[in-house]
Amino acid sequence: MAQPPPRHATMLSLSNSNSNSNSHSNLSSTTTISTPQTQTHLPTPSQSSTGLRVPSNRKTIYDRHLNRSRNAELSRASFAFLFGEMVTYAQRRVTGIQDLERRLNEQGYPLGLRLLDLLFYRTVTGSSSSSALSSSSSTSASPPNRPLRILPLLHLIHGPLWRLLFTRPADALEHSVSPDTPNEYMITDNDPLVNTYISVPKEMSMLNCAAFVAGIIEGVCDGCGFEAKVTAHNQPTEMWPSRTIFLLRFGESVMEREKVLERAGVK
Amino acid sequence: MSSTTKASRIGEELWKTRVDKVNAELVTLTYGTIVAQLCQDYDGNYQEVNKQLEKMGYNIGMRLIEDFLAKSNIGRCANFRETADMISKVGFRIFLNIAPTVTNWTSDNNQFSLVFDENPLADFVELPDDGRAQDELWFSNILCGVLRGALEMVQMQIEAHFVSDVLRGDDATEMRVSLVRYIEDEMPPEEE
Amino acid sequence: MSYYFTILSPTDVPLFNIAFGTSKSGGDGIARFRFPDTAQYMNQFIIHSSLDMVEEAQWMNGNMYLKHIDTYPPASAYISAFLTPSGARFLLLHQPPHAAGPNANAGGGGGGGGIGGSSSILGGSFAAGSSAARASASSIAANPTSPQTEEAVRQFMAEVYENYVKTVMNPFYRQGMEIRSAVFRSRVTAAGRKWL
Numbered sequence: 001m002a003q004p005p006p007r008h009a010t011m012l013s014l015s016n017s018n019s020n021s022n023s024h025s026n027l028s029s030t031t032t033i034s035t036p037q038t039q040t041h042l043p044t045p046s047q048s049s050t051g052l053r054v055p056s057n058r059k060t061i062y063d064r065h066l067n068r069s070r071n072a073e074l075s076r077a078s079f080a081f082l083f084g085e086m087v088t089y090a091q092r093r094v095t096g097i098q099d100l101e102r103r104l105n106e107q108g109y110p111l112g113l114r115l116l117d118l119l120f121y122r123t124v125t126g127s128s129s130s131s132a133l134s135s136s137s138s139t140s141a142s143p144p145n146r147p148l149r150i151l152p153l154l155h156l157i158h159g160p161l162w163r164l165l166f167t168r169p170a171d172a173l174e175h176s177v178s179p180d181t182p183n184e185y186m187i188t189d190n191d192p193l194v195n196t197y198i199s200v201p202k203e204m205s206m207l208n209c210a211a212f213v214a215g216i217i218e219g220v221c222d223g224c225g226f227e228a229k230v231t232a233h234n235q236p237t238e239m240w241p242s243r244t245i246f247l248l249r250f251g252e253s254v255m256e257r258e259k260v261l262e263r264a265g266v267k
Numbered sequence: 268m269s270s271t272t273k274a275s276r277i278g279e280e281l282w283k284t285r286v287d288k289v290n291a292e293l294v295t296l297t298y299g300t301i302v303a304q305l306c307q308d309y310d311g312n313y314q315e316v317n318k319q320l321e322k323m324g325y326n327i328g329m330r331l332i333e334d335f336l337a338k339s340n341i342g343r344c345a346n347f348r349e350t351a352d353m354i355s356k357v358g359f360r361i362f363l364n365i366a367p368t369v370t371n372w373t374s375d376n377n378q379f380s381l382v383f384d385e386n387p388l389a390d391f392v393e394l395p396d397d398g399r400a401q402d403e404l405w406f407s408n409i410l411c412g413v414l415r416g417a418l419e420m421v422q423m424q425i426e427a428h429f430v431s432d433v434l435r436g437d438d439a440t441e442m443r444v445s446l447v448r449y450i451e452d453e454m455p456p457e458e459e
Numbered sequence: 460m461s462y463y464f465t466i467l468s469p470t471d472v473p474l475f476n477i478a479f480g481t482s483k484s485g486g487d488g489i490a491r492f493r494f495p496d497t498a499q500y501m502n503q504f505i506i507h508s509s510l511d512m513v514e515e516a517q518w519m520n521g522n523m524y525l526k527h528i529d530t531y532p533p534a535s536a537y538i539s540a541f542l543t544p545s546g547a548r549f550l551l552l553h554q555p556p557h558a559a560g561p562n563a564n565a566g567g568g569g570g571g572g573g574i575g576g577s578s579s580i581l582g583g584s585f586a587a588g589s590s591a592a593r594a595s596a597s598s599i600a601a602n603p604t605s606p607q608t609e610e611a612v613r614q615f616m617a618e619v620y621e622n623y624v625k626t627v628m629n630p631f632y633r634q635g636m637e638i639r640s641a642v643f644r645s646r647v648t649a650a651g652r653k654w655l
Contacts, residue, residue: 052396052640053436061393061625062642069390072291077334078362079294082409085323086301093308107300113545114296114628120523120544121624145521146544165293193289223545225469225517257518266519299630306631391628396639 066121076193083194087209097207101232105215112219119160120146147224148266150185150250150258156224157217158187165216166193183250187217190240208232210244217246227251271369274352277339278360285338286361295390302406306395313403320405324412332417335361343421347446348372350423351379354414354444363387367442380430383440394434401436405429414444422450460603461490461554462655463502464647466623468635469546471510475638475647478502482652492554493534505531506550509538513548516540523620524613527604537603541616543623545634549616553603553655611654618650 054060087104094100147153154173162170166189176184192210210232221228228250235245250258302320309315339357344350351369359365365387371380388407394400405411411427418425424447431437460483465476478490478499492498509529516525529538534554541549602608626638 051398052393053401055433055436055438057438059433060640060642061391061629062622062640062646064390064625066621066624066628069291069295069387072364072387073288074291074294074364074387075362076287076289077331079289079297081327081331082294082297082301085327086297086304088326089301089305089319089323107304110633111296111300113634116545117543117624117627121621146523146542148518148521165290167290193293223469225546261518264519296630303630391625391630393629393631393640395631 066118070122076196079193080196083209083212086212097204100207101211101214104209104211105218105230108212108215108217109219109222112216112221113223114219115161115164115216116220116223119156119164147226149261150226150254152267153221153224153226154185154187154248157220161216161220162189165213181249183252183255185248185250187246187248188235188243189213189246190243192242192244195242195244206234208234208244210246214246217248221248221250226254228254270349271352271356274349274356275366277341278357278366281338281357282360282364291364291387292390295387298388298409299392301409306400306404311395311397311399313400317403317405317408320408321412321415324409324414325416326412327409328413328416328418329420330416331362331413332420335417336421347376347423348379350418351381351444355381358417371443378443378445381442381444383442386433386440389432389434389440392434401434405432406434407432407440411442414442419450424448424450460486460556460655461492461498462651463490463492463498463506463552463554464619464651465503465506465550465552466619466638467510467548467550469548470635471507472635473503474547474636475643476503477644477647477651479648479651479655481655483655488648488652491556501534502536502552505534505536506538506552509540509550510548512538513540513542513550517542524616526609526612539609539612539616541613541620543620545627547623549619549623551612551615553608553612555603615650615654618654619647622646622650 052060086107087100090103090107091100094103145152147156158170158173162168170187171190172186172188174186174188176182176186178184189210192213194209194213214230214232218228218230221230228248230249231247233245233247235243237243301323302316305316305319306313309319335358338361339353341353341357344353355369356366359367359381363386365383365385367381367383369379370382372378386407388410392406394404394406405428408429411429414427415425425444426447427442427444429441430443431439431441433440460481461478462480463476463478466474468474478492480486480488480490482488490498492502494501508531512529513525516528523542523544525540525542527537528540530536531538536552536554539551539553541551543549622643623638626632626640626643627634
């Protein structure tokens with residue numbers, strides 16, 4: 001047997017820790033192919049089985065139905081208080097507005113990844129009529145498809161993601177008109193929930209706490225394989241003083257792929 | 268009608284008619300993000316995380332009480348037992364749409380437990396499997412601070428801490444609340 | 460049929476893997492790969508070799524379940540893939556048993572039976588000894604590309620996905636972390652028993 005390339009070597013070491021009783025008869029001889037180093041700092045199978053205690057009813061996160069809180073509601077004030085504390089806490093650890101926005105963005109990012117999986121799960125299992133992914137602005141497809149092109153991705157964010165988070169779709173979705181920036185798209189929220197109760201000090205008037213939501217969007221884009229930078233910008237109007245535009249800038253590789261897929265007829 | 272039943276009715280009514288709502292999962296996930304971030308920032312020093320959560324809660328409590336009083340329009344509680352009912356049946360109902368059970372009173376009526384059948388803050392949560400989190404982290408510790416901050420604003424100094432949590436493998440999630448003293452000095456003139 | 464199931468992160472970091480055997484047609488759920496000594500290494504090697512196919516299919520087909528995407532004839536190993544929207548890949552390698560039925564195999568245990576490595580025998584020849592009553596189940600066990608198998612694998616993947624989502628919803632879970640929960644493992648095992 002040839003020496004495995006590095007990428008396979010990491011596979012090996014991990015699987016060693018993951019060997020389970022079911023496959024024991026096959027794995028009894030695996031030591032012959034695992035290197036000594038990998039064995040020393042990897043948990044043994046008995047350690048890799050979780051050490052977490054569970055209540056006597058043995059309920060774990062795996063026993064809770066993922067749709068249980070789907071339509072549940074909580075107080076808007078509770079959200080505002082928690083979010084306010086999140087911002088205040090982040091503020092203590094940063095040097096300026098940009099830094100603060102970056103930090104809020106980073107906190108939103110993993111949420112985007114989670115919500116993406118949750119949205120799709122709900123569509124797989126949900127009844128077709130109330131499919132979480134059916135967007136009023138896009139033709140609802142079932143079974144759900146992972147977005148392959150930018151447009152369906154944007155519809156996913158504008159519709160289903162916004163509805164899951166804010167119980168309504170976003171207010172607008174636009175493509176940059178400038179020929180220099182074909183990779184820029186904008187999603188508008190006229191009245192972002194995250195800005196409702198947050199009063200920003202005057203010296204920080206540039207701050208937009210929706211950077212948190214921008215991070216969520218970025219997580220969704222990245223998760224789907226569309227590398228992007230997402231930022232939140234204040235664009236008040238008389239009618240909508242906290243109107244916010246989320247600017248999505250897709251990476252070069254995404255735009256390249258977009259062209260290839262276009263030619264291949266992928267929608 | 269017992270004060271408990273009365274409080275339940277007030278709580279239910281307020282939840283239905285006076286409370287602006289958001290998707291519960293947004294709240295749950297935001298809180299989870301906060302705790303996970305703290306654990307990361309304090310590098311797994313869970314005692315410190317508990318402390319920070321309590322502090323955050325305290326800040327929230329001091330502001331939340333206004334909202335609570337404005338919505339509920341209820342007057343001063345006659346005693347600590349009534350306060351406990353208000354916390355459980357009205358306060359928790361308005362802000363988290365739950366009503367933890369008030370139980371385990373001490374004979375001097377100065378200490379009770381809140382037992383949580385449900386805890387929306389902890390939905391989806393499994394503590395880190397690092398051999399310490401289940402012994403050291405109180406995931407919902409922010410609630411202790413909220414109670415302390417809110418009650419301080421109405422002249423009650425209390426102490427609150429969790430004694431068990433299903434996330435730690437306990438059979439119940441229980442918070443112990445003790446009245447330290449009424450802050451008589453700063454008592455404002457009786458309203459109405 | 461023997462199975463090797465693995466979850467890879469978007470950057471190909473292995474997050475979870477498990478080997479098991481069929482529970483259909485009287486199977487006992489224990490994996491019996493043809494070359495037990497090297498099975499684990501081979502399985503991982505084969506699965507990684509199929510990643511190019513996955514990456515190609517990934518952008519042509521928006522389904523989460525990509526069905527059977529690759530075959531590795533030397534080990535008569537078949538790979539099915541499922542992609543989560545957040546970029547994790549679920550890969551299932553299935554290897555039909557030798558000409559002998561599962562019961563005969565059970566007698567031989569996971570020992571050296573396969574090492575001699577008789578010439579590769581594809582699943583289609585697994586008819587010997589099957590009773591008619593087993594026909595539908597054995598089609599899963601024996602024919603990795605039949606519609607019944609595709610459907611059984613789809614069900615398996617969907618069930619694993621549900622548990623995977625529960626894992627990632629935990630605020631303490633970060634993308635790319637190994638999934639070490641024993642409960643998760645038992646759920647995957649149960650899904651395997653139920654569908655495969």
